[in-house]
Amino acid sequence: MRTTSSSALRLAVAAGVTALMTSGCSAREAYENSFNLGWPSPKTEQAHSMYNMWLGSVAAAAAIGVVMYLIIAITVVRDRKKTEELPPQIRYNLPIEVLYTVVPFVIIAVLFFYTAVAENKVNKLTKNPDVTIGVVGFQWNWQFNYINDKVQVTGEPARGRAAVLVLPVDKRIRFIKTSPDVIHSFWVPDFLFKRDVIPGRLNTFELKPTVEGTYTGRCAELCGEKHDRMNFTVKVVSQSQYDTYIAGLKADPNAAANSLSAALPTGSN
Numbered sequence: 001m002r003t004t005s006s007s008a009l010r011l012a013v014a015a016g017v018t019a020l021m022t023s024g025c026s027a028r029e030a031y032e033n034s035f036n037l038g039w040p041s042p043k044t045e046q047a048h049s050m051y052n053m054w055l056g057s058v059a060a061a062a063a064i065g066v067v068m069y070l071i072i073a074i075t076v077v078r079d080r081k082k083t084e085e086l087p088p089q090i091r092y093n094l095p096i097e098v099l100y101t102v103v104p105f106v107i108i109a110v111l112f113f114y115t116a117v118a119e120n121k122v123n124k125l126t127k128n129p130d131v132t133i134g135v136v137g138f139q140w141n142w143q144f145n146y147i148n149d150k151v152q153v154t155g156e157p158a159r160g161r162a163a164v165l166v167l168p169v170d171k172r173i174r175f176i177k178t179s180p181d182v183i184h185s186f187w188v189p190d191f192l193f194k195r196d197v198i199p200g201r202l203n204t205f206e207l208k209p210t211v212e213g214t215y216t217g218r219c220a221e222l223c224g225e226k227h228d229r230m231n232f233t234v235k236v237v238s239q240s241q242y243d244t245y246i247a248g249l250k251a252d253p254n255a256a257a258n259s260l261s262a263a264l265p266t267g268s269n
């Protein structure tokens, strides 16, 4: 009897988890706007995949937690010591042990499946991105190269000049990143995305910002003494504001490509 009710519970959890992770678009929008369990709401097209993965995993863990505490509570209350007699000693219970083995594998398989789907979506590269940004993380700040326009901005915190990355909204942005010294990590919390910036390598990914605004960026890899100075700002603006910004950079003699960007590809992609 105990075996049946426990396995029914476990099946219900598995079904609940699957239902939560495959719920439709309107439900998704509702929870993105209502509760976010500590994550910023997604500001890029790709961030939605990360966001859903996060909420799905938390919901699965919470559902399993609730069921486990319930089972423990039931046992604690129902199976208290009542007499001095030892309860019947059972060596093993095959069905329940098979269940204990199979159910975790099912949970892992479901989580693995959704992780792979999200990862493929986020890592997808397109043939013709709208803008290509070369990112150089160096000790200790960032340089952003607008590769098609052949201009760059270098953050110089010592001179009170923070690195600013301006991006047009609703456009597909390709990032190509490298470092001349040690490993850094490009992280914009509002984009729900971070990726290492590695010397001798060109790490590439694409994002499509969908919400105009100003966001903080950080280095997420302890890269040395002044790691804490590696903050930067991302501004997502309209296409016309972006065009004005690039025109301004083209007129600025400090914005010409320099030795820091030597490792990046040049010209159009």
Ligand SMILES: [Cu+2]
Binding pocket: 137, 138, 183, 184, 185, 219, 220, 221, 222, 223, 227, 230
């Ligand atoms: Cu760094």
